[in-house]
Amino acid sequence: MNHTISPTPGALLGDGAYACTCGASFVDRMPAELHAAENDRCTGCLGSGEETMAPGVTRPCATCAGSGGRREQIIWQLAHSEAEQLITMSTVRGVIAGFDGPFRLSEIADTIRAGLDLPVGRLPVGPRVRDLLLELQSRGEITMISAPDELLDGTDVVLYRDPSWQRTPTLGI
Numbered sequence: 001m002n003h004t005i006s007p008t009p010g011a012l013l014g015d016g017a018y019a020c021t022c023g024a025s026f027v028d029r030m031p032a033e034l035h036a037a038e039n040d041r042c043t044g045c046l047g048s049g050e051e052t053m054a055p056g057v058t059r060p061c062a063t064c065a066g067s068g069g070r071r072e073q074i075i076w077q078l079a080h081s082e083a084e085q086l087i088t089m090s091t092v093r094g095v096i097a098g099f100d101g102p103f104r105l106s107e108i109a110d111t112i113r114a115g116l117d118l119p120v121g122r123l124p125v126g127p128r129v130r131d132l133l134l135e136l137q138s139r140g141e142i143t144m145i146s147a148p149d150e151l152l153d154g155t156d157v158v159l160y161r162d163p164s165w166q167r168t169p170t171l172g173i
Contacts, residue, residue, distance in 0.1 A: 005047055018031075044061050048061070049064065083123040097167075106162045109125045
């Protein structure tokens, strides 16, 4: 049996009642996640393979790589943990220091992947690099210079496919 769990119609995103294709129903998300895990389904997307970014906008689940399976979820989580250990803030800073002008997420990720001699798909290099670049942006060390590629829910939810940044000039005081 598939055991795909979904919110019951009328429930708010991530809150409310859930129903499984096996006929089981749950009053909130926690027991639904437990049921998914017990049946080897992803606890992120509850076995559907998709995550809802905004009402009516879905994408493949990032937790299980769109498979809906628990095994894939665990493998993906382990890969993310390994990427966190290998790809550090100092690694990313070192790579962006070599760029005089703007740089793209893909350029930094490809440089790091090549430097670590990782085959494509071995680790989630792009997502890890993206997270570190966003952290550098929040610290004011770099500035995003890309416009969103797509507006998904007005201006509240936007999509950047391969954003560009540049280093923020330092004040020589």
